[in-house]
Structures are given as C-alpha cells and as structure tokens.
Amino acid sequence: MAETTAPAEAHVNGLRAARRSPASHLAEAFAAGSVPGTVELKEIPYQTMVGIRVERGSDAGTRIASVTGGLPASCGDVNGAAVNGAAVLWLGPTEFMVVAPEESHDSLGGSLVSDLTAALGTGEGQVVDLSANRTTFELAGPRARAVLEKSCSLDLHPSVFKTGTALATEIGHIPAVLWKTAEETYRILPRASFAEFLGRWLLDSMREYASPEVP
Template identity: 55%
Template sequence: MNNTNVQARRHSPAEHLWADFEAGSVAGERGVSLREVPFQVMVGLRVDPLSDAGQRMGAVTGGLPATAGQVTTAPSGNGGAGISTLWLAPDEFLVVGLEEGVPGTLAASLVAALGDGAGQAIELSSNRTTFELSGPSARAVLEKSCAADLHPRSFATGTAITTEITKIPTILWKTGDDSFLIFPRSSFADYLGRWFLDGMREFASGGAPWR
C-alpha cells in the first residue's frame, strides 16, 4: 500500500466532532473558535542538549530549548510552517511538525543525528492529537479547568507548558495573544473536545457562527 492510500484512510481522533466544533465556534468580541489540527508529525526526544548528540539533534530542529517553557522553531525548507521543539524537561523535548507529513521521516532524521550518542528519538505522531482554541474568549474557556496560571504575566505568548485541563494531562502552547495549541493524548480527544464545546457555550449568546 503506497503512502497516498495510507494518508487517504487515516482518521483523526476527533474527526467525528469536526461539525460540532464548527457549529460551536462563534465570532465577535466574546468569540472563541475550536478546531482539530490533525496528523501533525511528533517526535519525542531525550538527550542532553549540551552534549555532542544534543548539538547534532539541535541542528535538525533549529536548536533545542534551553529553559522551561521555551519553544524553538526551524523554518520549513519548502516554505511551510516548519518544525517547533517544545521544552518538557531539562533533557526531554517534543518536536512538532506544524504541517501534515509522513510519520517516521522526521524521527529517522533525528535518530541519524543521534548516532551512537546517549539519548533517544521516538516517533509519537499517533500518540497525541492537536486542538487549536482561539479568539478573545479562548483563555476564559481554558481557565475553567486548567491547573496553570494563564494570565499573560505568567504565561507569555510563545511559551509551552505541561499542565492538566479538566484533570487530563496535556501540553499547552500559547501561540498568540488569543490562540492556543493543546496536545492531549489521542485517547482523551473525544472527552476533551466535548469539554471544550461545553465550556464555549456561554460565549455563544449573541454571537455569530465563526467563519
């Protein structure tokens, strides 16, 4: 089976909720929008960023983050969104390809960069899905059940953290003043997607569907 057939037969963890996400998203001063960003390539890294192996891996990813919450980004060679690396721990990182790709390709490049050094690069593309929550009320929706302090003075744009949303462990990345990417494990996609929809309902009053 070729890659085209594989891509055509894939189904994302929250695909069955896409119509609900569209219907539940509203525009306006209190607007909030929800969508799933499916099939992003993800690779988990464990390596000392100061080691030779870490430096080689950093050359592939555009550099490994050095501090808690930091995200580094490498531009795509074909003009796309490229890849970003999120800090999870001093020697643990999540590399995310912000465009649909073939799972395994990025991981293979990072394994090659690791060589015989101490560390690991593991293909995790099927391990998590991605939700994008955006709009003026996006933070208010998250604050209903997020364990972290999401005020801008504590959670700056461009920062990514590990936290819990409605007791589900997840990774939360603030990509803009009013936009967030959320990375739950795939098995929690249905539950978390429905929770977001429920949290968005109060902002639909008087609003118009998001387009």
C-alpha cells in the same frame, strides 16, 4: 522518473485516505459550538511529533540541535514556529518534543524521524515517533483564555503565559501540553485516547459564549 514517482504518490495518497484523526467525528460539533469573533475550536490533525530525550550539552544533543535548529533551554521555551515549520517544545531538562507539519513524517515522504534518529546515533538518549500518540486542538479568540481558565490551573495571564510558551498541564483533569502560539490562540496537545473527552469538555466550557445574552 514518472514510473517510480506515481506509485509513491499513490501510496501516500492511500495512507492519507485511510487515516481518521482522533477527533474527526467531532468536527461538526466543533464548528457548531464555535462563535466566530469570540472563541473557536478546531482539530489540527496529523502533525508530525517526535519525542526526544537527550542532554542538551552532549555530543548527541548538539547533533540533534543541528537537525531541529536548536533545543530550548528553559521551562516553557519553544524553538521555532508553530506554522510552516518545525518547533521544539521544552518538556523537561532532558526532554523535548518536536512538532512539525504532517508532510515531515517519513511515511509521507519526509525524513524528520529518520534524521533525528540518525543524529542521535549511538549517543545516550532516545528518539520516539509520537505522531499517532497525540492530536492537536486549536482554541482561538478573545474568550479562549477564559475558556481555559475554567479548568486549567496555570496562570494564563498574558504577562505570565506569553506567546511562544508551552507547558505540560491538565485541562479538565486531562494531561495535555498547552502551547500559546499567538496572543489569542492556544494549541492543546492531548493524548489521542483523551481527545473525545477533552474536545467535549472544551465545547461545554465554550457554551456560555454561544448565548445571545453574552456581549
């Protein structure tokens, strides 16, 4: 067993070492621009993301739901948890995105993509690995909503945009999925090609809170 396990582990470790996340070069800037206890920004790289197009009530939709633990039914709904498990975000009546920890990816020993593909089978729909297509920013703290409100047209008041809600929107004119994972925590999922622009945009929006004059 050890002889077959060791090469597999070496392969996985090699893949991890070779990767560079879309905003890895901004890590120091994110740390320097964050204000602990007020607003903080970081990248959560390498999440497993799978795009799904399927009718919820179809046989294929039922099979996929058995893998994901369910498909959300309404605009903004999320099934599952943001941490330590897979979550399914509603993006449209027949469009969903599964977000799961990196180890869920088939290349790292998981089976999420292949399980979803097998569940779809010959049914009408689509399962696409989007893991390299997007990255994830996490913006957290009492001023996180104020930072987002500078350039996002959604009504982010807690009575409207509640914890556990995810919507496709624009932030700084950049298309992204905005997901509220806790009362003062938001995850922002831009396409990888826009990661640097949006990361720097958020840093600029946070700048006023780094001033000693701001209470």
